[in-house]
Each structure stands twice: as structure tokens, then as C-alpha cells.
Amino acid sequence: MPTTLTINGTAQSVDLPDDVPLLWVLRDEVGLTGTKFGCGVAACGACTVHIDGEAVRSCQVALADVWGEVTTIEGLGTPNNMATIQQTWVDHQVAQCGYCQSGQIMNAAALLAQTPNPTDADIDDAMQGNLCRCGTYPRIRAAIKDAAQRIQEA
Amino acid sequence: MASIGKIARRTFLIGTAAIAGGVAFGVYQVRKDAPNPLVAGDGEATLNPYILLNAEGITIIAPRAEMGQGVHTTLAALVAEEMDVAWEDITVLHGPPAQAYYNQALLGLALPFRHYADSDFQHNLRKNVGMVGKLLNLQVTGGSTSTKDAYERMRHAGASAREALKLAAAAQLDIDARDLRTENSAVIAPDGSRFHYTALAEAVRDVSPPDVALRAKSEWKYLGKSMPRTDMVGKSTGTAPYAADTKLDGMKFATVRMNPRRSGMLSYDDSFAKTMDGVEAIIDLGDGIGVVANNTWLAIQAANAVDIEWEASSYPATTEELLDATRAAFDLDPNSTIRDDGDVSAAVEGTEITAEYTVPYLAHSTMEPMNATAIYRGDSLEVWSGNQAPIIVRDKCAEACGLTAEQVTVHTTLLGGGFGRRGEYDFSVHATKIAQAFPDTPIRMTWSREEDMQHDFYRPAALAQFRGVVADGKAQLVDGKIAAQSVTHTSSMRLVGQVPPGPDRGHVEGAADQPYAIPNFRITGHLADLSVPLGFWRSVGNSHNGFFFDTFIDEMAHAAGADPLQFRLDMAMAEHAPSAGVIAAVGEMANWGSETPDNIGRGIGFTYSFGTPVAEVVEVEDTGSGIKINKCWIACDMGTALDPSIVEAQMTSGAIYGFSAAMQGEITFFDGEAEQFNFYDYDAMRMHNVPEFEVRILETNNHMGGAGEPGTPPSMPALGNALFDLTGTRARELPLIKTFDLIL
Numbered sequence: 001m002p003t004t005l006t007i008n009g010t011a012q013s014v015d016l017p018d019d020v021p022l023l024w025v026l027r028d029e030v031g032l033t034g035t036k037f038g039c040g041v042a043a044c045g046a047c048t049v050h051i052d053g054e055a056v057r058s059c060q061v062a063l064a065d066v067w068g069e070v071t072t073i074e075g076l077g078t079p080n081n082m083a084t085i086q087q088t089w090v091d092h093q094v095a096q097c098g099y100c101q102s103g104q105i106m107n108a109a110a111l112l113a114q115t116p117n118p119t120d121a122d123i124d125d126a127m128q129g130n131l132c133r134c135g136t137y138p139r140i141r142a143a144i145k146d147a148a149q150r151i152q153e154a
Numbered sequence: 155m156a157s158i159g160k161i162a163r164r165t166f167l168i169g170t171a172a173i174a175g176g177v178a179f180g181v182y183q184v185r186k187d188a189p190n191p192l193v194a195g196d197g198e199a200t201l202n203p204y205i206l207l208n209a210e211g212i213t214i215i216a217p218r219a220e221m222g223q224g225v226h227t228t229l230a231a232l233v234a235e236e237m238d239v240a241w242e243d244i245t246v247l248h249g250p251p252a253q254a255y256y257n258q259a260l261l262g263l264a265l266p267f268r269h270y271a272d273s274d275f276q277h278n279l280r281k282n283v284g285m286v287g288k289l290l291n292l293q294v295t296g297g298s299t300s301t302k303d304a305y306e307r308m309r310h311a312g313a314s315a316r317e318a319l320k321l322a323a324a325a326q327l328d329i330d331a332r333d334l335r336t337e338n339s340a341v342i343a344p345d346g347s348r349f350h351y352t353a354l355a356e357a358v359r360d361v362s363p364p365d366v367a368l369r370a371k372s373e374w375k376y377l378g379k380s381m382p383r384t385d386m387v388g389k390s391t392g393t394a395p396y397a398a399d400t401k402l403d404g405m406k407f408a409t410v411r412m413n414p415r416r417s418g419m420l421s422y423d424d425s426f427a428k429t430m431d432g433v434e435a436i437i438d439l440g441d442g443i444g445v446v447a448n449n450t451w452l453a454i455q456a457a458n459a460v461d462i463e464w465e466a467s468s469y470p471a472t473t474e475e476l477l478d479a480t481r482a483a484f485d486l487d488p489n490s491t492i493r494d495d496g497d498v499s500a501a502v503e504g505t506e507i508t509a510e511y512t513v514p515y516l517a518h519s520t521m522e523p524m525n526a527t528a529i530y531r532g533d534s535l536e537v538w539s540g541n542q543a544p545i546i547v548r549d550k551c552a553e554a555c556g557l558t559a560e561q562v563t564v565h566t567t568l569l570g571g572g573f574g575r576r577g578e579y580d581f582s583v584h585a586t587k588i589a590q591a592f593p594d595t596p597i598r599m600t601w602s603r604e605e606d607m608q609h610d611f612y613r614p615a616a617l618a619q620f621r622g623v624v625a626d627g628k629a630q631l632v633d634g635k636i637a638a639q640s641v642t643h644t645s646s647m648r649l650v651g652q653v654p655p656g657p658d659r660g661h662v663e664g665a666a667d668q669p670y671a672i673p674n675f676r677i678t679g680h681l682a683d684l685s686v687p688l689g690f691w692r693s694v695g696n697s698h699n700g701f702f703f704d705t706f707i708d709e710m711a712h713a714a715g716a717d718p719l720q721f722r723l724d725m726a727m728a729e730h731a732p733s734a735g736v737i738a739a740v741g742e743m744a745n746w747g748s749e750t751p752d753n754i755g756r757g758i759g760f761t762y763s764f765g766t767p768v769a770e771v772v773e774v775e776d777t778g779s780g781i782k783i784n785k786c787w788i789a790c791d792m793g794t795a796l797d798p799s800i801v802e803a804q805m806t807s808g809a810i811y812g813f814s815a816a817m818q819g820e821i822t823f824f825d826g827e828a829e830q831f832n833f834y835d836y837d838a839m840r841m842h843n844v845p846e847f848e849v850r851i852l853e854t855n856n857h858m859g860g861a862g863e864p865g866t867p868p869s870m871p872a873l874g875n876a877l878f879d880l881t882g883t884r885a886r887e888l889p890l891i892k893t894f895d896l897i898l
Contacts, residue, residue, distance in 0.1 A: 016448075016449060016452075017431045017432070017452070020449055021451055024449050024452075028407055028448075028451075031401060033399035035392070036398070037398065037450070037600065038522075039603045039832050039833050040451075040454075040603055040832075041603070041832055041833075041834065043832055043834045043837075044521070046521060072392070073392030074391070074392050074393075076391075079387050079393055082391060086391055089386075089390040090382070090386050090390050093380075093382070094386075094390070095222075095383070095389035095390060096222030096803060096807060097222030097520070097522070097568075097569060097570050097571045097572070098222065098385065098388075099520075099521040099570030099571060100521045101389050105390065124841055125842070127840075127841040128840045128841050128842045129840075130840075130841070131521070131833060131837075131840060132521070133519060133520060133571050133573070133811070134222045134521075134811075135807045135810025135811060135839065137810070137840070138806060138847055140841070141841070
């Protein structure tokens, strides 16, 4: 039986077994490939999306268990209308290979929603589940702090 | 927007919707012997293999793979600098497989010279040997050679295109081209009127591009400056396309399960798996199986449910046996004695020290698991693959499905990490074989992380035995032996079917080629005859030899009672000024020699690799609940830093990649299979344990060096040397977590 999800504000009907993870619903069925597959076991954070504003690892949420509205990186902002956190990512030239960055940005956005002015320790705690093999962490930290400041000033 | 599928000759038949109004320029004169793979449609110009111009815009074709190192930005800047293209007008695409894009600089690395002793004669000889790259179709991204290789070629391409556009405008205006100038993607007439390049695309088709001199460095507007990366907005909005994101109508999703012992398959039982949700087919690939389904996750579930009996590995089954076999190579005649200064067998007065070092097998573990998409149509094959060697991928995929190279199109996408892993063709061939079993259907094949970890082409485990003599505070003798399975031989056999003749330079790089004056100095390379699948891992031989050699130098400094930084500086000063320069600079940055509290340790590491000397100082702290790296200072000198922000990012990235491996990276084998599966047992540095960085870029080196790899080798000994300073325990075995209480 098809399941209906709300993704980036749009209702989507999905006809897949209940246990298919949200990640693979998004990528293969809905065609939203900004959310990345890295490990499949919640060990890297590349698949991070928001459900009702909370950062979750979409590889661990079964289709039948999606409890609220889903926001993906595509719903956060677009190339012509980027969210503040995306703009600071660009301004600080964070990405290298870029594959983990959708997850990093979604996780950072949830951090800032909860903790508008994060300390280094807050950033360490919130972001350590997100792996980056290129090692862009110093610039990620700078971009998060810059975004926090810009959001507060806005 | 242009796509390479539409403009490459091989895909011309498929790309019938050719871009309206464009050109393909002739080839830069000196290199005109390789045919231009770009084909101009009506009203288009491909000014040379690097530039496509049409009414819609200016596209720069990057002959190297963008895997995070910023090469698309830097290569585009080389063309744009001379061509006067406005930065925001640039679109960059990966080049198709083509001889015109061969990597001349890469082969130059294989010559057994001390790189740093770069006389003009040797520089030219290296360049000429590099021409062989064209014959071998070596369109490879590796060896930190991309900018070095493109530095002149792509600037010439831009300069000759600029002059051709002026000639085209001059003909229209009926004035002398010398009265025209160019800026911001436009030719400017004496009266100030502007002709945008895109409006000249049609006219410039018939102009023969002149060969003109390059601009002086002092005139540069883009080069030498930190430019906004061309891929940054896409990568910050989830819109940058990786191979794993390929979307085609009617696409099906697949995965594979191959033999983790890297040999054949005896039998398999898919009777249950093929009844599982979403499964459409299970395909016998000979040495494994492929599953096609309507969803990647369902394909992976089914692949795991297939009962398979594997053949045993062709190499010893356990890490212990592999290390024993590697150690046995010390007793074999050396494959190389590239460095043999003075006489290490002579009796030399002083204090003698010896040490043996061990480092493990390592995986690349790129963030994007191996994947490729393919569609097979009986007489043609199209492959979308994030790869570092498109010609090899094209040829191997053609061979796998019985087509000719001309029938195969390879689209190189952005790479979600490479580090050497994506120089391989295995995953592209898997997608090809599955697609062949499912004709006319696009197949997107993705490996699970577990498949990726267990089927890497690993950095080899390696051992070293060093003997040294110090007297009067100085090194008098270094005699080092390095034993490992050869990456060069193993990879060459797999990629091109033969072993290169002569000594294996890569096996001893990072030790034999170090720019130190030591009166008696010999390094011998010993090759273990093993068949573990090995590949090029960021910095290759330097990744183990940098640790061996620099750690031993640190041990010698300690035995000599000398300051470790001054000890290195003295040896480098006599041999290579840029190397001495980075050692001195990093000392100044870190305020080396200043008093530190008891719970702080500091170490220096230095390696000259890929033409770039890099010195790093690492500071570690015993926090009381584990040891943490506080800070890392890096000084490097690649001669000309084309984009300082990208160089800074690469140095930092290289060091973090090295720290991750040195701290905890280890692939072990049991029953012929890698024992690690995922990031929970093969992890890397994360936000909470990454140090602060400070990078200084010097520009005194005469010849251009690389940036992507040279930051990695010195990071590992620098960390070990800092831990020695803190604890008094010498790090002779990696990963360090076996010996030290590090915060992971």
C-alpha cells in the first residue's frame, strides 16, 4: 500500500516495502539525490535530513516510521536562494570532494536551530557524528560560527 | 548547458541535440599531434581541447578529475587568466577519454632522479620522458601532477583563444587586431564597443588560433589569488552531481557481492534471495554476483541473502603471515639502491643506533562508496563513473562487454573522494557487466560500505630496518632497508598488463629521495612477492617511507643530543634551499624551542614529495583523559601557489588524512578477507579531535610542485615525534592507538 510523505513541503506517494530506509526512498524513488549514502549504519552522517526540524540519519528511519515532515538539503535552500548556513559554507569555501557536505549542513542547521550561539564544545558534540574524509572540519567550524552570527544579526 | 556527452566525438551520435551555435578551436601549436576530441556543432567553436564556446557560454574542459582537490577551479583559472574570461562566466566539465589529455608530469615522477636536484637538464629530460604518457594514453589524475602538467598547456590554450577571438572581431570590424583588447569575456574595440565572446563563437570557427607568448606573472589577475571554487555552490546545495546521483529514465538499481578473498566463486544459491522484495534479477559475474532491483537498499538486502561459496585467496590468509612474508623480503637482493652516497659499509666513528618500523595495510575509504551507472545497447555502451583514469575505464569496460573502445562513452562525474581509489576500473566494469545482462536499461550500481571496505586496493603493510651513526651532533651514516609488496608492480599489472622495467622508485620515495646531505647514505628497496590487491593511496610510497625515514631522523637527532629541528635544518641547508626554508619557517611559526608545560609535547616532521617540501610541527596534550592533538603548523613550498586557499585546504586535508591513518587506520586480514567493514571499525578524525591549523605557503622553489598529497607524509612522523616528546616512548609501529592513549 502506498505511503504518503511530506517532503520539502510537498506530499509524495511512495510504493515501497515498509522497511525501506527513508534514505533510499529519497534517492531512488523520489529522485532527491542531495542526501547521500555513506555507510548505511548511522556511522557517517552523510544521509542527515530533518524530520519535523530534528536532524536524523535517514539510513536508519524505515519508510513506515517517518513521523513528520521531511526536509532535505534541497528543501533547505537552492543555488539561487541559499539558506544562511549554505551561504557561509560557500563564503568559507568549505567543501572539497563535497560528498559529506549535505549531511554536515543539515546537521549544522539543526544545531543552530537549537543552539543559536554554539560554543566550540557544542559544535564538537553536535558534529562528531558527521565524517569528512577530506578533513574540512576547520572550515566547517568557521562556517557554523559565521552563520550563527549572521542569523542573530538578521 | 553544454555536456561533455554532446561535444565529445565519441558521443556525437548520441548527442544529436548538439548545442546551437558553438565552435571547437584548433589545438595549441606545440601539441597539435594529438587530435582534439571535442567536436563543434553548428555555430560552436572548440578553440582547442580545453575550450568550447557557443552562444550559451564559455565551457572549460578540465582534463583531470575533480575529487575535492579544487583542480577544476585551478585549471579553469589557467585558461581564464590568459583568455580574459569573467570568473562568473565559467562552466567547467570533465574531459572525455582522449589522448589530448595525457598527463606528462606523472611519468616524469618515475625517473630515478632526486627530484629536488632539478637542473634544467634534468627538468627537460623529465619533460621528454613524460611525452611517453601520450603513447600510453595516460589520462590519469594522480601523483599531485595536475597543475604542474596543465600550467603551460592550459595557459597557452587561453592565450591562443584570446588572440583568435580578437582576429575574429577584427575581421568583422575591418580593423587591425592589434587595436583590440580583451576583458571580462569580451573583445573591446577602440571606440569602447564590446563583443562578448559568445557572440563571436560563429565567427571564430574559421580563425586559425595563433601561438602567442604567455603573460608575465606580475600581470595575473586570477592566478596566485584565492578564487571562489567553481563547484562550491553545487556542493553546498546538494545539487553537485556525483556518479551515485546519475538519474536516467527507466533506471534500475543494482549492487554486487564479490569475493572478499579476491579470487573466484565456487558456487552460489540465490533461491531465497531472488524471491525477495523488489528483486528483478541475480546475475552471475563469475567471481561474484550482481543483483538488480527497483531500489538500491532492496538490492543490497538480497545480495546479502545469497549463499555463496568463495575460493581461497591467492595470498597468505592472515595479517601475521603477510607480515612474515614481507619481512622475508629483507633477505632478498634489493630491487633498488637509488640512494647510495659515500660508503655505508665503512667503519664510521660515532654512536650507532638501529630501529625497525612497521605500518599496516590501509583503505582509502572515500565518503562516496564505489559506484557506476551503465547502459548497454548491443552496439554501444555508456558509462557514468567518478574516476581518475577515463581512458583505462573506457578500454576495460569495452573489453568486459565485447565492444570496441570507439563504441564506449565514459562520462566522468565529480568524485566523492578519490585519494587514489578511483584510479581503478573495477566498479565501472561491474556496472557494465550487469548492464550487458539487462540491455537497453540504465543500471545504477552502488556498493555497500562493507563491499567497499573489503574490496579496496590497499596501501600495503610495510617494514623498515634502519641503522645510523651520529657523531659531533650530526648524522654520519644512514642505512635503510624498506620491505613491502610493490604497489607499482601490482597496479601496473592490473591496469596496463605489464611491470615497468628498472628499479621501483615509488617503493622507496619519501626515503631515498630526501634532500639531506649525509656523508654515508643508502636506501635499498626490497619487494615482497605477494598478491594482495594494492593501489595508489594518497602519497603512495611516501605514506610509509615518510614515517620510517623522518622518525629515524628524529631518533638520530635524539641520539646526537641535537635539537630535532636544527638537526634537519643543517642537513637540508647543504642540499636543497627550499627544504631548509620550510623547516626554518615552521620553526618560526610554532615558536619552536620555547618552554612548554609537562603535559605538552611537540614534534617536527619533514618530507619532500611530489616536488614540494613540507614541514609540520605537531603539538599534543595529555588531557588526563587521553592525548589530544592541539595544533599543527605547516610550511610548504610548491614554487608557485596558483590558488592559496586551495593549497591551504589541501595541506590541512593531507595532514588530517595522515593523522587519521597514523592514529587508528588499519586493515587486517583473516581467512584471506579484510576484517574491517565500515566506519565503526575503520574510522577517521572527526570534528572533536581535529587540531587547529596554521599554514604558510612559501614560493622559492624553482619548479612547480604538487599540493594534494605532500601534506600527508610528514604528518605521521610529526605526530609520532610529538608523542615521543610527551611520553618518552618512541612510535615505531602504526597505528599509534596500539601504543598511546589517544582521544579518538
